[in-house]
Amino acid sequence: MFSNQLFRLVVKIELIGEAYCDGDNNGHETLLLVLAHMQQLPHSDTVEFFQRLSPETLFFVFYYMEGTKAQYLAAKALKKQSWRFHTKYMMWFQRHEEPKIINEEFEQGTYIYFDYEKWGQRKKEGFTFEYKYLEDRDLN
Incomplete structure (x- = not known):
């Protein structure tokens, strides 16, 4: 299984990627923006933190960090995004x-599902x- 260090690296890459999406900043300003952004983040073991992550990162945590609080928080965040x-x-x-x-x-209908073997979202009509x-456990 993957370690918490790898998870933190994935999260940092995701956050840095968000900062680089704004093409108006030069490198120095972008670095300052990333540092300021990271200081404002809630702790990484809170629901608020996990709700900011992309679905792909949440799926990564859910499938590769079994039995951890991170898996629980990823599941909770996915449920808040209407995933079942x-x-x-x-x-x-x-x-x-x-x-x-x-x-x-x-x-019965058309659904999007996350295929963990091919690592991507697919549509199933x-x-x-x-049921x-x-x-359907409540994750409170």
């Missing part, structure tokens, strides 16, 4: 549009999400 965990496929799903069919046992496979 499917316990049979062990994948995260998100509605692409309102389901065509909704009843007490399942819903006509997917039946059976018995929905991880």
